[in-house]
Amino acid sequence: MSESGITKIGVIGIGTMGNGIAQVAAQSGFDTLVMDVNDDMLKRGMGIIEKSLERLVNAYEKSGGEKGITAEDKDAALGRLKTTTILADLRDCDFIIEAVPEIPKLKEDINKKIAETGYDKLLVSNTSGISITRLAAAYGKPELFMGMHFMNPVPMQAGVEIIRGLKTSDATYDTVVKLCHDLGKIEIPAEDKAGFAINRMWVPFVNEAIRVVEEGIATVVDVDKCTLCLGHRMGPLMTADYVGLDTMLFIANVLEEEFGSAYKASPLLKRMVESGQLGTKTGIGFYKWDGFKAAGINPDVERYRIK
Ligand SMILES: NC(=O)c1ccc[n+]([C@@H]2O[C@H](COP(=O)([O-])OP(=O)(O)OC[C@H]3O[C@@H](n4cnc5c(N)ncnc54)[C@H](O)[C@@H]3O)[C@@H](O)[C@H]2O)c1
CATH class of the missing domain: 3.40.50.720 (NAD(P)-binding Rossmann-like Domain)
Structure with a gap:
């Protein structure tokens, strides 16, 4: 029983x-x-x-x-x-x-x-x-x-x-x-507040990691390497690809609606969802995917910069 x-x-x-x-x-x-x-x-x-x-x-x-x-x-x-x-x-x-x-x-x-x-x-x-x-x-x-x-x-x-x-x-x-x-x-x-506990912490972290890429501060690979210093097993961008960028954007929007503009989704996250590049489920996100194995960086992301 x-x-x-x-x-x-x-x-x-x-x-x-x-x-x-x-x-x-x-x-x-x-x-x-x-x-x-x-x-x-x-x-x-x-x-x-x-x-x-x-x-x-x-x-x-x-x-x-x-x-x-x-x-x-x-x-x-x-x-x-x-x-x-x-x-x-x-x-x-x-x-x-x-x-x-x-x-x-x-x-x-x-x-x-x-x-x-x-x-x-x-x-x-x-x-x-x-x-x-x-x-x-x-x-x-x-x-x-x-x-x-x-x-x-x-x-x-x-x-x-x-x-x-x-x-x-x-x-x-x-x-x-x-x-x-x-x-x-x-x-x-x-508690039943936007993002609950985990996504309240995690989604702003990923969102900021994407801003670091779109502002040209560090590359996709280097952003994910940063998390080795934090003791995480996987970087935020690769994890976001596994979760699905559409899901990440949805939660970012829910957080913004409840807590204000500090939680606004980054432009690059929005562009990726608009172009159907959602991560492992579509074969391309921040990384190119061969099934669940990363097979290189998405060239569109490497090129995209917001000053
Ligand atoms: N993907 C993640 O890492 C993750 C993590 C935690 C929570 N979640 C949440 O889990 C939920 C599911 O996410 P997912 O990533 O598994 O989605 P998914 O798109 O991989 O799977 C959803 C499944 O639901 C089915 N479906 C769609 N409409 C249906 C209906 N009317 N009746 C029955 N089945 C239907 C689809 O055919 C599909 O098989 C979402 O609420 C998501 O936010 C996702």
Whole structure:
């Protein structure tokens, strides 16, 4: 029995975050049902999960059992994972985690539709920056709603920011904390203010790193090298490419709206999103990408200067 008392988890969206969340839920022993818009997305997402589990099996074999998981664990996790394109199929889950793109109206519509299916249990959003109180209102049962902000890549990152909306109940909060433990994660409680805790710090940091590039103070590679001095494992520009520059811009705009012009997105970040250069997901951002491997610097960025 899990600490949270939950047995079946629904995940909406099998993209960057959803596939990681689904993998971790299944690996942690939960029956897991993942929903996405079509079979192609589900097939792609399941392929990523299988490869990720396979890497863990290889790690187990290479480390003599010190790291990773056994081939039996992998098969058991895959056996617990089911997929669907029908939202109403999630009705009999005990807990639903929404991980669709960072578009307020899309998330609000999904919350309304989940409520219309008759689902009346806990619902959390993996939103990076949309007000939890606003999304809770769309669900119509705000006491059963929270933010659960997983970090990328979910199977590797232990921290999960957990955010109460204005009306989230104590019982919901307690269950979410327990679920973090069931998933082998560490909860980081934060309040429902723009950017919560992590992105309030992280997005201005990335934004300033981009300004350093666009003002010609340092190159992309040198900006990312600076973080070696800070003890970070990866530079801000490379990490932003993994997160998605559209997501970074969205959060920068949310921060500016709530806290003022000091949080304004840098012109280069806006230009990159306008030109569809969003990072790993489009094959080019600050770096050129060969899958998830950096393969050089984006020449458009090296050229772009604002005095
Ligand atoms: N990418 C990151 O590093 C990161 C980190 C933390 C939080 N987040 C947040 O997680 C959420 C998801 O981001 P992502 O990067 O995984 O996005 P993504 O674009 O990689 O994946 C989103 C998935 O949702 C699916 N989807 C779209 N509309 C849907 C619908 N109506 N019903 C069901 N599925 C639908 C898409 O087909 C896709 O598979 C966002 O709120 C984002 O801000 C992202």
